[in-house]
């Protein structure tokens with residue numbers, strides 16, 4: 214049976230398939246460049262594992278206190294090497310990306326200190342961590358103040374604004390690489406380098422922390438290569454490679470990471486405790502796969518942009534732009550568009566493909582949100598997933614795909630649903646093609 218027939222049996226019409234093939238063909242060079250980055254990063258991770266002499270004894274778990282957990286300590290050495298950082302904290306006890314960021318902030322700020330965000334408002338869930346929205350246990354409750362400098366209208370750093378905002382209380386600068394649910398450009402590592410160099414030229418002692426969520430392995434360099442003192446992310450995004458079932462990481466300067474360990478566990482205990490309970494193999498193996506998994510997701514994002522842009526939908530980033538994270542936004546302009554897209558992604562999933570997502574009132578959001586996630590790991594967004602708030606401009610945020618082949622199928626299925634609903638119309642050539 215040929216591929217086209219299999220696609221057809223799985224619900225993709227010959228017209229949608231033909232359109233997808235044409236778009237994919239035109240992306241050959243783009244995909245080759247993504248593969249080269251994956252190759253580079255694969256070697257980087259492999260070298261770190263070899264230099265740390267990773268061995269199967271590291272996959273055995275500890276229980277209880279987790280004293281002398283060789284697997285855990287060696288994995289942290291692997292992360293530190295791969296990120297070219299002094300130290301790392303990589304733990305299943307870090308529950309998610311927000312928790313990792315909260316640990317990094319809470320560990321290194323003291324009453325009277327000020328946190329300065331220089332890439333605009335941080336990711337939604339950090340609002341309550343910082344106390345931008347009042348919340349129990351926020352930094353604000355501990356007397357830590359907050360200031361924010363927005364990016365310029367062209368998404369460049371507002372260096373003048375940063376200079377004016379830094380004062381004798383500024384202890385830490387927050388930079389967010391990915392755009393989150395905003396419509397700004399994602400920052401490149403080169404952009405981040407410029408901001409850090411500028412901050413350090415004014416206030417060399419200020420700690421520069423980067424929220425690296427969704428950015429890992431998209432480029433050949435990471436924020437820790439360009440002066441970041443701390444770099445933080447989630448293991449159910451890029452660096453977990455789809456295999457890590459939970460967890461987060463913090464890499465950076467040894468003294469700062471040590472503070473994070475004392476915050477995560479307890480003063481006096483730091484990195485010495487934290488049982489790994491048999492989870493280590495998935496962390497190692499996931500990190501090993503992360504460069505190629507990220508490449509697959511990245512191809513999916515580029516493919517989606519190039520599928521929807523010619524059909525007249527706004528896409529961010531656009532089809533040609535260079536990429537610094539794995540997120541793709543597509544604006545449909547109607548609730549029906551967002552719903553059809555998400556139903557397509559869900560219908561393409563390996564898990565729960567038979568359920569139909571509906572918009573619902575999620576805690577913490579000001580409008581109903583629809584989410585498509587047929588994932589092996591709950592909420593994992595390195596797996597093929599999409600979500601969109603039910604409000605203008607009716608955009609959907611799409612990311613992940615453990616393999617390029619699956620990302621492709623998901624995007625074709627989304628297009629199938631949109632054409633069936635009459636929301637997307639294929640170019641004439643495809644409509645008449647046999």
Ligand SMILES: *Cc1c(COP(=O)(O)O)cnc(C)c1O
Pocket residue numbers: 309310311312336338389391392393424426427447
């Ligand atoms: C995902 C994400 C986070 C943290 O989210 P969790 O859902 O808590 O893992 C923080 N910042 C950015 C930019 C993110 O994309």
